[in-house]
Amino acid sequence: MEAVTFGVLGPVTAERAGAALALKGPRHRAVLARLLLARRRVVPLARLVEDLWDEPPPRAVGAVRTFVGDLRRALEPDRPPRAPARLLVTEGPGYALRAVPEAVDAWRFEAAVGRADRLPAVQAPDRLRAALGEWRGPAYADVGGAEWARGERSRLTELRLRAVERRAELLVELGRAAEAVPDLDAHLTEHPWREEAWRLLALALYRTGRQADALAVLRRARALLAGQLGVDPGPRLRRLEAGILAQDPGLDPPGEPAEAAARLWARATEAYDRTVAPGAHARLESTVGLLRSLAVTGAGGLEAAREHRTTAVAAAEETGDAELTARVIGAYDVPANWTRSDDPERARRIVEAAERTLAALPDDTTAEADRCRLLATVALESRGVRSPRGPRAADAAERIARRLDDPALLAFALNGVFMQSCTTAGLAPCRDATGAELVALATRHGLVNYAVLGHLIRLQARSALAGFTAADEHATAVDRLAERHERPLVAVFTDWYRALRRAATGSPYDSAEAAYRSAAARLDGAGMPGLERGLLPLALLGLRLARGRPAEVDPRADWGPYRPWAEPFALLADGRDAEARTALRALPEPPPDLLYEALCCAEAALALELGDGPALERTYGRLLPASGELAGAGSGLLTFGPVDDWLTAIRRALGPASAGPHQGGTRKPGTVRRSGGRQADPAAGHRPGGLPRCPPGTRRA
Numbered sequence: 001m002e003a004v005t006f007g008v009l010g011p012v013t014a015e016r017a018g019a020a021l022a023l024k025g026p027r028h029r030a031v032l033a034r035l036l037l038a039r040r041r042v043v044p045l046a047r048l049v050e051d052l053w054d055e056p057p058p059r060a061v062g063a064v065r066t067f068v069g070d071l072r073r074a075l076e077p078d079r080p081p082r083a084p085a086r087l088l089v090t091e092g093p094g095y096a097l098r099a100v101p102e103a104v105d106a107w108r109f110e111a112a113v114g115r116a117d118r119l120p121a122v123q124a125p126d127r128l129r130a131a132l133g134e135w136r137g138p139a140y141a142d143v144g145g146a147e148w149a150r151g152e153r154s155r156l157t158e159l160r161l162r163a164v165e166r167r168a169e170l171l172v173e174l175g176r177a178a179e180a181v182p183d184l185d186a187h188l189t190e191h192p193w194r195e196e197a198w199r200l201l202a203l204a205l206y207r208t209g210r211q212a213d214a215l216a217v218l219r220r221a222r223a224l225l226a227g228q229l230g231v232d233p234g235p236r237l238r239r240l241e242a243g244i245l246a247q248d249p250g251l252d253p254p255g256e257p258a259e260a261a262a263r264l265w266a267r268a269t270e271a272y273d274r275t276v277a278p279g280a281h282a283r284l285e286s287t288v289g290l291l292r293s294l295a296v297t298g299a300g301g302l303e304a305a306r307e308h309r310t311t312a313v314a315a316a317e318e319t320g321d322a323e324l325t326a327r328v329i330g331a332y333d334v335p336a337n338w339t340r341s342d343d344p345e346r347a348r349r350i351v352e353a354a355e356r357t358l359a360a361l362p363d364d365t366t367a368e369a370d371r372c373r374l375l376a377t378v379a380l381e382s383r384g385v386r387s388p389r390g391p392r393a394a395d396a397a398e399r400i401a402r403r404l405d406d407p408a409l410l411a412f413a414l415n416g417v418f419m420q421s422c423t424t425a426g427l428a429p430c431r432d433a434t435g436a437e438l439v440a441l442a443t444r445h446g447l448v449n450y451a452v453l454g455h456l457i458r459l460q461a462r463s464a465l466a467g468f469t470a471a472d473e474h475a476t477a478v479d480r481l482a483e484r485h486e487r488p489l490v491a492v493f494t495d496w497y498r499a500l501r502r503a504a505t506g507s508p509y510d511s512a513e514a515a516y517r518s519a520a521a522r523l524d525g526a527g528m529p530g531l532e533r534g535l536l537p538l539a540l541l542g543l544r545l546a547r548g549r550p551a552e553v554d555p556r557a558d559w560g561p562y563r564p565w566a567e568p569f570a571l572l573a574d575g576r577d578a579e580a581r582t583a584l585r586a587l588p589e590p591p592p593d594l595l596y597e598a599l600c601c602a603e604a605a606l607a608l609e610l611g612d613g614p615a616l617e618r619t620y621g622r623l624l625p626a627s628g629e630l631a632g633a634g635s636g637l638l639t640f641g642p643v644d645d646w647l648t649a650i651r652r653a654l655g656p657a658s659a660g661p662h663q664g665g666t667r668k669p670g671t672v673r674r675s676g677g678r679q680a681d682p683a684a685g686h687r688p689g690g691l692p693r694c695p696p697g698t699r700r701a
Helices: 026-037 046-054 060-077 104-119 123-130 147-173 176-191 193-205 212-231 235-245 258-274 281-295 299-318 322-330 343-361 365-381 389-404 407-419 428-445 448-464 468-486 488-504 507-523 535-546 558-572 577-585 596-610 613-626 643-654
Strands: 004-008 013-018 088-091 094-097
Touching: 004 104, 026 094, 026 147, 026 212, 046 060, 046 094, 094 212, 104 488, 123 147, 147 176, 147 193, 176 193, 193 212, 193 235, 258 322, 281 613, 299 322, 322 343, 322 365, 343 365, 343 468, 365 389, 365 407, 365 535, 389 407, 407 428, 407 448, 407 507, 407 613, 428 448, 448 488, 448 507, 468 488, 468 558, 488 507, 507 535, 507 577, 535 558, 535 596, 558 577, 577 596, 577 613, 596 613, 613 643
Parallel strands: none
Antiparallel strands: 004 013, 088 094
């Protein structure tokens, strides 16, 4: 049955599938409103009586129980007699309404406003507009005179007014001032005492070329404040008026973020053109410094950095100076925590240039640092590609960096190590060790970007190991760093992590699905197509399979690189089993990235559905090293549920007669079992400081 949704941003309502539920009289609505206001907490029966009547009648307690019974029948009409209620429950001395957060418009509104504060500025206005669309009138309109509702009504109203003004402020800052004017006009008609709204309206008018109208607005504000409140305008209004009169250039409208990045690039290159000859070494090397700064801004800056980086590398190669080219390639040490490239073709060209430059460098110790950066670049840009070259390059870069004892160089090399740590399943502990070393190294030496990377890696690894308490701590730490140092892309990953956490820790299905969809909205315009494409449908597929639901794959969705694992499900749904089996057998091994285990589980689900023994054997062997982990959670984004559940299902499907190297939990040759059931290779060494080294043949190719 469809979930019930509730509305308090206007008259109190309850709906199912868009149809209003009959809530009977005003006392029933008051009880429902009081329980919603409690936010899932218990409201004692005595408190309900006190809140519903100034002077309770003799049978008030019985009346409240009747109201609750009527509400239960409306909310859960199919509940069998005497079966316990699941939504409006009796608990202790009273009642609680166990609505999920997404089921109540006020709770959705607050969450959306909070998320908008963490979004890149270009995305936030649309999120705030959608949030404001939840409002249908004054909050708790049916019980507006009740003392118990007064504080909550005031709080929600103030939050709404601030959201209107924040959206207008963002539009003005983004160069979309004309869009802000109508909303601000309407806002001030209802709330003429909001000085900030007057300031924003005047600034919006000025930035749309309406200087006279802007000054007239400021005069109206001054007259209203002085005539009716007896106060002068505040300092921000006074400064704006002086700035408009002086036509202060600081009040001129900005462009869009992508345009700002382009202007920044143009100003920088123009300065170089005046002072440095085109193609000169200093210009090429300094250019990469600008690109590195642009890349961490996300959206337009990230795309501009990717585009101009390949141009700078090509220009450096044209000089014929291998050491210069090595510095230009290696200076782009922008940390990366997603193991799939945003632009595989550009990445391939960078790798080829790095390999050519490595071959041309002098074979002596003077070029060791350059060699290390080139090898780390190969490891980074080869991510998600199944080849021994990436792991070998990462290994060599790490060895050189440790020998040179250069913290920044080691951090760059460890990023390459991380990118090559997905060659098989079950390597989350190795990634956790890499993340821990990065956090410690970056903290000691003030490498902010690598501190962010280290916390994100540990968040991912601890999620794979179901260590959500530790993962929460890393999410909080990285959010703080991002806020302090203006790293807007970080919130994309922490929002997805919180959706994963909800899916992995037993939240209701609808709540987990809504969290995934909300996180996906953060990706729009973030400039990370390698992360964005196909992620939401894959997350929803994992959610369904982990909860024991049918796959229900929509072949029209943008599955991106995951389409080969989605199409067989669609064929099965159409009854085309033979074609699905052919597609299953044609599946390649998943790429060596953070979704390796998730795609293995998708393949296992297909093989289980089709009863395909060879495919089951194959997926069992691939998944076995990850026993004890949550499949896909190492991405920090999604999960297909516990790996052990999939291994058990495969063993049952194969039956005791199936003999194979992975059956019945038999250990692989040459391995020993750790506590908790996960396996380790006895030949694995240790990193400096006691950190575990990844198994040979995975990181150490």
